[in-house]
Amino acid sequence: MSEIDYDEIISQLEKELNAQCAIANKYGIILGSAIKEFSKGRVIPQKILELISNRQDIADVLSLDMITSFALEAKENNYLFTFSDQFILISKLGLDVNLAKFMPSIRMFLKNLSTKILTRDKPEFSTFDFSKELSQMEETLKEESLGKDKYSIVKDLIKYISE
Template identity: 60%
Template sequence: MVGENKITQTNYEVIVSQLKSELSTDCAISNKYGIILASNIDTFAKGKVIPQKILDLISKRNSIAEELKLKKINSFALESEEYNYLFTFSEELILISKLNLSVDLSKFMPNIRVFAQKLSQKEQMSAVNVFSEFDFSKDISKIETSLKEEKINKEKYSIIKDLIKYISNS
């Protein structure tokens, strides 16, 4: 509907803090391009970008799944000396979880996967729909004025052109 403004925006900071309190884990939420939207993980601070090598791996997940004869890859984990980093992805978002090594990934992953899917669905449904009426009358009047000025200038210069032609032919 023209003229209707419908803007809804997800507050990722609140979601990250809820995940911290409910799951006792640090998390970061990124868009599909790797830009961190909210985070309480220092390595993946808000506004930073997920390292390119990790983004490449995420973007190649479908071809990796084909290679391994899998339907789909929903997440992958990186184990470091101190933590596990779990990357869970949907079409629109990437959820990064920083977990202690003692956390059982087989119990944690299904919960976080469902959460990421629901968050992605919410994101898709709350897409920004902004429509506004545009007043073309000002632009049209500017164009008309410009055309009139151009026509007047063209007529002025045509007399000079005719005079130059007459003089050069003489």
């Protein structure tokens, strides 16, 4: 299985979406990043992870099926946290970015990334022909049984002489 270059994915996202991004796995470990606050190899802060992990409870309180994103507005930037089963995508956006136009692109990207990763992680197994293996075992057993009977007279003679 080939290693995924998350930094390359991040650089492509920066070019296409004109936004700084970071990708983390579902445990919060950042796999690739262009955001200074969320540098590669670090872990997403615990309070943010708790908010993400409690998203289904929040959705239940609001009578929603699911929550797929959280947006946090700060003084100078918006932080958009979009998640799938396997990944958390963090986007650092300017305050002038229209989130309604930006979010569908991010969701589609994350969905495609998850699909590609899941299909890549599934190992391909070939079917094993047990009949061939069994026939080889049977042949080996036949050869061994013939070998036992072949020298039985000599073995008996040696036993008789040695007594």
